[in-house]
Amino acid sequence: MTAAAPAAPRVAARRRANVELGLLVLAVIVVLSAYGLVGLSQAPELPDDLFAYGAALIALATVAHIVTRRLAPGGDPLLMPLAFALNGLGLVMVRRIDFALAARAQPPEPLGPAQAVWTVAGIAVFVLTLAVLRDHRVLDNYRYLIGAGAIVLLLLPSIPGVGVEINGAQLWVRFLGFSFQPGELAKLALVAFFASYLAEKRQLLTVATNRLGPFMLPPARAFGPIAAIWALSLGVLISQRDLGVGLLIFGLFVTMLYVATARPAYIAVAVALFAAGGAFAYSAFSHVQQRITIWLDLWNNLDARGAGQLMQSLFALGTGGLAGVGWGQGRPEFIPVVSTDFIFSAFGEELGLLGATALLLCYLLIVGRGLRIAVRAPDEFSALLAAGLTIIFGLQVFIIVGGVTRLLPLTGLTLPFLSYGGSSLLSNWILIALLLRMSAPQPSAAAQ
Amino acid sequence: MIRPLRSVSLLMLALFGALFVNLNYLQVVRARDLASDPRNSRGLIEEYEIRRGAIFAADETTQIAHSEETEGLLRFQRIYDDGPLYAHVSGFYSFIYGRSQLELAMNSYLVGSAPEVFARNLADLLSGQERRGDVVITTIRPDVQRAAAEALGDRAGAVVALNPRSGEILALVSSPSYDPNVLASHERSVVVDYWEQTESDPANPRLSRAANELYPPGSTFKLVTAAAALEAGMTPEEEFGDPPALDLPQTDAAIRNFGGGLCNGGQPITLRRALEMSCNTTFGAIGLELGSEALIAKAEDFGLNREWEFQLPHATSRIPKELDPPQTAQSAIGQRDVRVTPLQMAMITAAIANDGVLVTPRVVAKVEDFAGRIIRQFPPGEPLRLPGASDAQAVDRLAAAALRDMMVGVVQSGSGQRAAIDGVTVAGKTGTAQTGEGRPPTVWFVGFAPVEDPQVAVAVVVEDGGDVGDEATGGRVAAPIARAALQAALAPQE
Numbered sequence A: 001m002t003a004a005a006p007a008a009p010r011v012a013a014r015r016r017a018n019v020e021l022g023l024l025v026l027a028v029i030v031v032l033s034a035y036g037l038v039g040l041s042q043a044p045e046l047p048d049d050l051f052a053y054g055a056a057l058i059a060l061a062t063v064a065h066i067v068t069r070r071l072a073p074g075g076d077p078l079l080m081p082l083a084f085a086l087n088g089l090g091l092v093m094v095r096r097i098d099f100a101l102a103a104r105a106q107p108p109e110p111l112g113p114a115q116a117v118w119t120v121a122g123i124a125v126f127v128l129t130l131a132v133l134r135d136h137r138v139l140d141n142y143r144y145l146i147g148a149g150a151i152v153l154l155l156l157p158s159i160p161g162v163g164v165e166i167n168g169a170q171l172w173v174r175f176l177g178f179s180f181q182p183g184e185l186a187k188l189a190l191v192a193f194f195a196s197y198l199a200e201k202r203q204l205l206t207v208a209t210n211r212l213g214p215f216m217l218p219p220a221r222a223f224g225p226i227a228a229i230w231a232l233s234l235g236v237l238i239s240q241r242d243l244g245v246g247l248l249i250f251g252l253f254v255t256m257l258y259v260a261t262a263r264p265a266y267i268a269v270a271v272a273l274f275a276a277g278g279a280f281a282y283s284a285f286s287h288v289q290q291r292i293t294i295w296l297d298l299w300n301n302l303d304a305r306g307a308g309q310l311m312q313s314l315f316a317l318g319t320g321g322l323a324g325v326g327w328g329q330g331r332p333e334f335i336p337v338v339s340t341d342f343i344f345s346a347f348g349e350e351l352g353l354l355g356a357t358a359l360l361l362c363y364l365l366i367v368g369r370g371l372r373i374a375v376r377a378p379d380e381f382s383a384l385l386a387a388g389l390t391i392i393f394g395l396q397v398f399i400i401v402g403g404v405t406r407l408l409p410l411t412g413l414t415l416p417f418l419s420y421g422g423s424s425l426l427s428n429w430i431l432i433a434l435l436l437r438m439s440a441p442q443p444s445a446a447a448q
Numbered sequence B: 001m002i003r004p005l006r007s008v009s010l011l012m013l014a015l016f017g018a019l020f021v022n023l024n025y026l027q028v029v030r031a032r033d034l035a036s037d038p039r040n041s042r043g044l045i046e047e048y049e050i051r052r053g054a055i056f057a058a059d060e061t062t063q064i065a066h067s068e069e070t071e072g073l074l075r076f077q078r079i080y081d082d083g084p085l086y087a088h089v090s091g092f093y094s095f096i097y098g099r100s101q102l103e104l105a106m107n108s109y110l111v112g113s114a115p116e117v118f119a120r121n122l123a124d125l126l127s128g129q130e131r132r133g134d135v136v137i138t139t140i141r142p143d144v145q146r147a148a149a150e151a152l153g154d155r156a157g158a159v160v161a162l163n164p165r166s167g168e169i170l171a172l173v174s175s176p177s178y179d180p181n182v183l184a185s186h187e188r189s190v191v192v193d194y195w196e197q198t199e200s201d202p203a204n205p206r207l208s209r210a211a212n213e214l215y216p217p218g219s220t221f222k223l224v225t226a227a228a229a230l231e232a233g234m235t236p237e238e239e240f241g242d243p244p245a246l247d248l249p250q251t252d253a254a255i256r257n258f259g260g261g262l263c264n265g266g267q268p269i270t271l272r273r274a275l276e277m278s279c280n281t282t283f284g285a286i287g288l289e290l291g292s293e294a295l296i297a298k299a300e301d302f303g304l305n306r307e308w309e310f311q312l313p314h315a316t317s318r319i320p321k322e323l324d325p326p327q328t329a330q331s332a333i334g335q336r337d338v339r340v341t342p343l344q345m346a347m348i349t350a351a352i353a354n355d356g357v358l359v360t361p362r363v364v365a366k367v368e369d370f371a372g373r374i375i376r377q378f379p380p381g382e383p384l385r386l387p388g389a390s391d392a393q394a395v396d397r398l399a400a401a402a403l404r405d406m407m408v409g410v411v412q413s414g415s416g417q418r419a420a421i422d423g424v425t426v427a428g429k430t431g432t433a434q435t436g437e438g439r440p441p442t443v444w445f446v447g448f449a450p451v452e453d454p455q456v457a458v459a460v461v462v463e464d465g466g467d468v469g470d471e472a473t474g475g476r477v478a479a480p481i482a483r484a485a486l487q488a489a490l491a492p493q494e
Helices: A007-042 A050-071 A079-102 A112-132 A136-158 A182-206 A220-239 A243-261 A264-284 A286-296 A307-320 A343-375 A380-404 A422-439 A443-447 B002-029 B031-036 B042-048 B083-090 B101-105 B115-127 B142-152 B188-200 B218-231 B271-277 B280-290 B292-301 B325-332 B342-353 B397-413 B474-490
Strands: A163-166 A169-175 A178-180 A210-212 A215-217 B063-069 B076-080 B135-138 B157-162 B169-175 B245-247 B254-256 B364-368 B374-377 B427-433 B442-449 B456-462
Touching: A007 A050, A007 A079, A050 A079, A050 A112, A079 A112, A079 A343, A079 A422, A112 A422, A136 A163, A136 A182, A136 A220, A136 A380, A136 A422, A182 A243, A182 A380, A182 A422, A220 A243, A243 A264, A243 A380, A243 B002, A264 A286, A307 A343, A307 B002, A307 B031, A307 B042, A343 A380, A343 A422, A343 B002, A380 A422, A380 B002, B002 B031, B031 B042, B063 B083, B076 B083, B083 B101, B083 B142, B083 B169, B115 B374, B142 B157, B142 B169, B142 B456, B142 B474, B157 B342, B157 B474, B169 B474, B218 B271, B218 B280, B218 B292, B218 B325, B218 B342, B218 B397, B218 B427, B218 B442, B218 B474, B245 B280, B254 B280, B271 B280, B271 B397, B280 B292, B280 B325, B292 B325, B342 B397, B342 B442, B342 B456, B397 B427, B427 B474, B442 B474, B456 B474
Parallel strands: none
Antiparallel strands: A163 A169, A169 A178, A210 A215, B063 B076, B135 B364, B157 B169, B157 B456, B245 B254, B364 B374, B427 B442, B442 B456
16 A cells, blocks of 8 residues: 555545534534523523533534544544434423423423433444444344344343333333333344345345246245244334334335345235234234324324324424424423424424424435445445435334324334433434444455 | 335435425414414413403402412413403403403403504513503493492393493493303313303303394384484474374284373374373384485484494494385384394484484593503594494484483483482483284383483393383383483492
């Protein structure tokens, strides 16, 4: 290697890093303005801790930026600033909801401080991921360990004594006094496992030998893994009384299978299977029935469990209208569990259609960048990993935003980066770190 | 894998597209419905954050309505200090059923958001001051209101008393009444139960009979017929025949007098005596002689068929625009399809007392802020120019003077003697309107006092004969109520 050869990529990397820096400055400005506005809505002066808060935010941003510049040179310049902006805005909204709830006779424990700690932790795991995982293809070597880990994590909350039921869903475990949603981390592990498995079995699954109606199908044994995943996602759905994670895992697998094989037949079969499973769940479980009934005919089923929060969510969005009522001027506290599942509705009320659309565009940009990374990936595992991470991220946004806006039946999922919750925040920062890692030119690939 | 990735990109775009479309549907197309849905309490809570201004009686000390802070989600509780007594003036303020009467008409002042106070609100906003509603001061006199309500008792009907010079409404009573405090409750079930109870009550207690119910005026309408006759050149001493019945042209029907007798033993009767006795045959004949156009025109001069301005919601009184001769004769004695509100009859009476000039009625005298600075005044004694009229003169001065003179006779030696007050010259007119076979009559009394310098005009209506059924007449049932209201209004104020 001569000294002159890497000069061109280095210049490009520096330019990208500077773009990232500029966007990060913008993100910090947006978040701090939001924080100032929330403060002004509570009292006619800027919040006392604006400077402390601003300094902390700038410090975090600086660390995140320097680490990205050093450890993932030439990486995607949009991902980290977008995630940072969303995380910051989420933190502001969680604080803002604390203010609203503090006016109650028995105010609940404020969530803002905890979310601030989780944000720091999120940046830390982001840095850690980039630092430890210099080459993501290492993950390919631990395929079955990761797969088994994912299943254990997924089923952990269903184990009596370990799992805790919150808001009717069995999604949490209690560990050292912390409530943790292992499902959030399991999603990432599943993506890595699927990517690795499909990259290897891709040829086998692509060969069509059997005819079923208009479709040519691969050999029956190739369906084994699909059946297993189908059973797993339904099992999750049933044991944890939540449609969200099951739907997410299944949607992820089917889409990744399609990306790997380019055969729509898989999608058709899988959708039919899932529909059958869903129909079974509908007939067997009253809470699933209730969710569907509320979705189809909300206004005549307002007494049903869960209908009130959806109604309040729609009222919040309608009240927000085009431009919103303004930071701190809405009534997010009217929506039950607003800090987690329904945080998007709080944004819709205070920032209106314009603000809500801006947030969705941030997500869409992350999805777009993620798929771009997949398309440019040097190998099949990388492409499938990047695609899978992007798909699960995008699907989760779609399922929960669709749920709180009554486009889909409501399921309990967090909105990445905006919702309160440590598990969600940490796993999404890991997700961004992984995408960033893959977007940066790989040292070993360059050597080949 | 490029091709399936491209499909996945399109799928993601489609999914987000669906979110965008749905969000636009909710936040633009359906935004208004969702924001104003009665189950959406966001706007309501905002509204209840403001200390709504009080409503005062004319004495500026008697509170009709005020607001008190609570610990609840809705911060301020509306309280009606003497709820049922003023219910049809104040109206109600309910978080479910909205507002009525002054609570509705004066809402922008009561919440402190009227255009007049824009600059103040801006200053308050900048200095972090809490916004407060402004105070409405009415023209209602508690003594007159109470006397009228007590005289009416639990009979269904209404009393409207006003100063004929200034147009200030001194009393506006409708019976039966209701308690607006219950509708202002913050307890949903309490409000709904009471609303439904008052809704299904056949007596319809929430209806303001004073301004929103239309009644056949009966013989009180003879004042309008007499006004037209006097303006047409007749004098109070003009004589008419006294037939037992007035045959109506083109029909077999006839107009008979009350009780079926003669008015003057068959002898010629003067216009003056015919009004005192409330002689139907005479006024039917006058109607025929004047013709429908003159009668309708005079009724419209007094405000029937016309939209005129008042601070409270009110119904428009009416007379058909075309009348054939039998209808004209019957309308001239206040039967057939003539329908008036007690407010309208009080206005007609006040105009006669006020030299024939209609005065703009008002129930709100002024609006002040919480510190007593005047924000808006509604000047007294504004002539009321009806749409299409060149001035406020409903009937000419001389005719009005003659009418006043004749109306004194009604109280001194005619059908309205029970309205007489010792030491005060009272003018008036009774009315007893048939409302249907086998149904007791709607009875009326309209009048004013003192005749030399009118201070108060009043209209009283009692439905279904009050408590005496078929025996009821305006003179027997309504005149004493009018007398009580007049007397209260004329009593020296502290």
